[in-house]
Amino acid sequence: MRLSREEVRHIALLARLGVDEDDLERFSVQLSNILENFEILQQVDTTDVPPTSHPVALSNVMRDDEVAPSFAPAEILANAPQEEGGCFRVRAVLE
Amino acid sequence: MAQYDLTIHEAHRLLKKGEISSAELTKAVLERVDEVEGKVCSFVTLTKDLALDQARQADERIRAGACSPLTGVPMLLKDNMCTKGTRTTCSSKMLENFVPPYDATVVEKLNAQGMVMVGKGNMDEFAMGSSTENSAFHLTHNPWDLERVPGGSSGGPATAVAAGGAIYALGSDTGGSIRQPAGFCNVVGLKPTYGRVSRYGLVAFASSFDQIGPVTKDVTDCALVLNVIAGHDPRDSTSVDRPVPDYTKSLIPDLKDLRVGIPKEYFAEGIESGVEQVVRQAIGKLEELGAELDWDVSLPSTHAALACYYIIAPSEAMANLARYDGVKYGFSARDAESMWDAMGKTRQYGFGPEVKRRIMLGTYALSAGYHEAYYLKAQKVRTLITREFADAFAKCDVLVTPTSPTVPFRIGERVDDPLQMYLADVCTQPVNIAGIPGISVPAGFVDGLPVGMQIMGKPFSEEILLRVAFAYEQATEWRQRRPAV
Numbered sequence: 001m002r003l004s005r006e007e008v009r010h011i012a013l014l015a016r017l018g019v020d021e022d023d024l025e026r027f028s029v030q031l032s033n034i035l036e037n038f039e040i041l042q043q044v045d046t047t048d049v050p051p052t053s054h055p056v057a058l059s060n061v062m063r064d065d066e067v068a069p070s071f072a073p074a075e076i077l078a079n080a081p082q083e084e085g086g087c088f089r090v091r092a093v094l095e
Numbered sequence: 096m097a098q099y100d101l102t103i104h105e106a107h108r109l110l111k112k113g114e115i116s117s118a119e120l121t122k123a124v125l126e127r128v129d130e131v132e133g134k135v136c137s138f139v140t141l142t143k144d145l146a147l148d149q150a151r152q153a154d155e156r157i158r159a160g161a162c163s164p165l166t167g168v169p170m171l172l173k174d175n176m177c178t179k180g181t182r183t184t185c186s187s188k189m190l191e192n193f194v195p196p197y198d199a200t201v202v203e204k205l206n207a208q209g210m211v212m213v214g215k216g217n218m219d220e221f222a223m224g225s226s227t228e229n230s231a232f233h234l235t236h237n238p239w240d241l242e243r244v245p246g247g248s249s250g251g252p253a254t255a256v257a258a259g260g261a262i263y264a265l266g267s268d269t270g271g272s273i274r275q276p277a278g279f280c281n282v283v284g285l286k287p288t289y290g291r292v293s294r295y296g297l298v299a300f301a302s303s304f305d306q307i308g309p310v311t312k313d314v315t316d317c318a319l320v321l322n323v324i325a326g327h328d329p330r331d332s333t334s335v336d337r338p339v340p341d342y343t344k345s346l347i348p349d350l351k352d353l354r355v356g357i358p359k360e361y362f363a364e365g366i367e368s369g370v371e372q373v374v375r376q377a378i379g380k381l382e383e384l385g386a387e388l389d390w391d392v393s394l395p396s397t398h399a400a401l402a403c404y405y406i407i408a409p410s411e412a413m414a415n416l417a418r419y420d421g422v423k424y425g426f427s428a429r430d431a432e433s434m435w436d437a438m439g440k441t442r443q444y445g446f447g448p449e450v451k452r453r454i455m456l457g458t459y460a461l462s463a464g465y466h467e468a469y470y471l472k473a474q475k476v477r478t479l480i481t482r483e484f485a486d487a488f489a490k491c492d493v494l495v496t497p498t499s500p501t502v503p504f505r506i507g508e509r510v511d512d513p514l515q516m517y518l519a520d521v522c523t524q525p526v527n528i529a530g531i532p533g534i535s536v537p538a539g540f541v542d543g544l545p546v547g548m549q550i551m552g553k554p555f556s557e558e559i560l561l562r563v564a565f566a567y568e569q570a571t572e573w574r575q576r577r578p579a580v
Contacts, residue, residue, distance in 0.1 A: 008455070015413060015458040016420075016435070017451060018443030027455055030513055034456065037514060038402040041472050044479065051474030052481060054303045054333070055289040055530020055554075061332040075196040081427030088422050091434040 002032045098123035099259035103316040107164045117167025121150040124169040127259040136235050137255035139174045140215040153209040164319045166209035171261035173252050174215035177296040186230035187220045189426045189445035199296020201324045216251025220447045222300045224248050225519035229449045238578035243503040246276030252310045253280040264310040271523025273308045274535035278498030278547020281537045283311045288554045289530035290335035293328030299415040301408040304527040313574045314565040318342035345558035346565040351385040356392035356491030366500040369541035374497045377538040377548045384566050394483045404524040406460045406473035413457030481529040488553040498535040498547030536564040537573035
């Protein structure tokens with residue numbers, strides 16, 4: 001199992017993680033090494049074993065629909081990198 | 096004894112009798128922080144003024160006759176639990192200036208008891224690591240040997256409690272992040288059953304593994320803190336609605352009628368001989384205390400636990416960390432050509448190397464063509480590991496293992512080899528995979544370096560874990576040793 005630089009570039013794009021050439025090389029070596037060690041999973045017999053997604057068997061936890069105060073816009077916007085007119089400012093999505 | 100060396104229960108006795116004030120105790124702890132922080136570096140943020148203010152309020156409560164066990168006792172919070180008005184960084188550049196608009200549920204609960212918070216503790220960035228070397232801000236040093244790591248990711252909390260910079264602390268544990276540093280620093284650390292403590296306000300890492308728990312100087316303190324933080328929370332739909340007992344009632348100093356299993360897979364390849372010797376002696380002590388030992392316990396899928404953990408946890412982490420896009424809060428890269436470019440650069444320069452590695456690993460494990468071979472396969476192995484624990488607990492009340500296969504390693508020794516670093520949590524990850532509780536209790540020393548013993552139990556068996564840990568602790572002197580720092 002060897003991850004190529006191109007595969008690493010593709011995964012970084014999926015994760016929206018900017019990478020430089022050094023990152024590509026380092027991740028390619030390190031992730032390949034890690035995944036090679038994880039081949040051990042394939043040796044475990046899991047025939048007829050269902051997957052576990054969560055340690056506690058809970059389903060559809062509901063709460064009462066009650067009116068309660070929410071955060072004031074100013075509190076939420078206090079951490080915004082850029083704000084304008086009471087909104088988060090973002091870059092143009094469509095150029 | 097110096098005031099900063101007090102346990103919660105000792106401090107409480109003195110506060111209640113009026114022999115000391117919370118203000119006096121808090122000043123003593125803050126002076127101790129001044130003395131050792133330059134060497135140990137447990138803190139990301141020191142909240143002196145807040146602590147002194149909270150101490151004055153606690154003293155008023157005590158004068159009014161409302162002195163509960165945690166009232167006015169100075170503590171440290173790992174820096175991944177939200178504190179209204181105090182920055183919560185996760186030791187990441189991404190959240191360096193993030194000031195939460197709300198308190199985590201555990202903080203609300205501690206506040207209701209008259210909490211005194213001396214600061215926020217250093218950690219591996221986003222709790223990803225086993226040595227606190229992944230903090231974006233600074234290293235934390237083990238007070239037993241400043242050239243060695245304190246363990247991680249709750250290195251700040253464990254070192255502060257060990258060195259007297261806080262009477263107790265809260266940590267979080269996703270794969271061993273409370274127990275492993277507790278073991279490395281000769282303090283007590285408990286990872287409660289998944290769902291026992293609310294995760295509301297805990298910055299998410301791997302949502303099906305994360306739990307908050309106490310880091311304390313002894314087992315009595317551990318029970319006192321768990322009494323306060325445990326319980327159902329409507330704001331965390333994965334917290335479990337189940338009564339909270341008084342955990343101090345289970346602190347009985349004998350182990351009659353208890354069956355202790357020793358899973359052989361934890362005493363195999365990779366364990367240091369000194370650590371093995373210490374833990375075997377500790378197990379002998381459990382037998383002297385009346386426990387029946389079962390050396391014939393096997394958890395055969397243990398060898399696949401590390402891979403299982405490092406597929407599932409990064410998969411959950413990559414989804415949780417998708418929120419850091421530079422728009423709503425946190426670091427935001429400006430020098431970019433487009434929206435996508437800005438997002439990529441925000442994450443490139445805001446996250447450190449280990450966080451990126453795990454995001455990449457998780458993204459790969461979930462990507463088209465690999466989902467079944469990695470993520471789904473790991474989830475099936477998770478079922479097997481959980482079943483094997485259930486089988487073991489059908490014949491044993493608890494299982495006992497080392498907390499970590501080694502003593503604290505040297506700073507820098509593993510930082511360039513991710514797999515070696517991952518192995519530091521090999522004894523603790525299975526507990527998170529199965530969602531069961533685990534506690535690390537001081538078990539002795541190898542060449543002056545602490546060794547922890549881990550006690551694991553079935554879901555919601557914290558009372559039994561605390562009983563075993565307490566009986567062992569009372570029969571030994573390890574908890575009374577303090578590092579010479």
